[in-house]
Amino acid sequence: xxxxxxxxxxxxxxxxxxxxxxxxxxxxxxxxxxxxxxxxxxxxxxxxxxxxxxxxxxxxxxxxxxxxxxxxxxxxxxxxxxxxxxxxxxxxxxxxxxxxxxxxxxxxxxxxxxxxxxxxxxxxxxxxxxxxxxxxxxxxxxxxxxxxxxxxxxxxxxxxxxxxxxxxxxxxxxxxxxxxxxxxxxxxxxxxx
Numbered sequence: 001x002x003x004x005x006x007x008x009x010x011x012x013x014x015x016x017x018x019x020x021x022x023x024x025x026x027x028x029x030x031x032x033x034x035x036x037x038x039x040x041x042x043x044x045x046x047x048x049x050x051x052x053x054x055x056x057x058x059x060x061x062x063x064x065x066x067x068x069x070x071x072x073x074x075x076x077x078x079x080x081x082x083x084x085x086x087x088x089x090x091x092x093x094x095x096x097x098x099x100x101x102x103x104x105x106x107x108x109x110x111x112x113x114x115x116x117x118x119x120x121x122x123x124x125x126x127x128x129x130x131x132x133x134x135x136x137x138x139x140x141x142x143x144x145x146x147x148x149x150x151x152x153x154x155x156x157x158x159x160x161x162x163x164x165x166x167x168x169x170x171x172x173x174x175x176x177x178x179x180x181x182x183x184x185x186x187x188x189x190x191x192x193x
Contacts, residue, residue, distance in 0.1 A: 016041030034085035045075035092135030
């Protein structure tokens with residue numbers, strides 16, 4: 001049920017945000033300010049999902065707490081880029097692949113008031129990122145700084161964006177489920193009068 005949910009909610013493929021990030025390069029002696037603009041980004045592969053590790057289920061006080069871990073594997077990210085340094089503006093593509101990331105979700109099903117709550121949702125483990133450039137070969141002195149900036153942006157901005165998008169879709173699904181449960185209970189209770 002997760003794979004159709006991901007596709008129907010625009011999570012695979014997922015459009016990624018435009019990012020502009022400054023950095024410095026030192027080709028020989030002089031240090032130059034530069035910036036990297038990433039645009040038209042997209043991520044694919046969230047449909048490659050499976051359970052990971054132990055899943056915990058606890059029942060107490062008419063509440064069911066489910067803590068599960070999901071592993072997403074073989075993810076691909078691609079962006080178009082523009083680098084500006086010394087008025088040189090090479091463009092091309094950056095293709096990244098991530099072997100995996102793991103998400104932990106904690107859901108509380110409260111039978112006291114017939115509600116479901118998302119207690120926690122976070123990316124807890126990011127695997128290994130591989131990056132390659134397409135379309136335009138950057139000079140050697142520019143490749144490492146651009147990869148460094150992309151890696152930093154990937155770990156901070158891009159993965160946070162992915163986490164928030166998945167969490168928001170899960171939260172919206174829970175809100176919808178809660179609403180449907182209330183509608184069903186209202187119908188059932190209407191027969192008691």
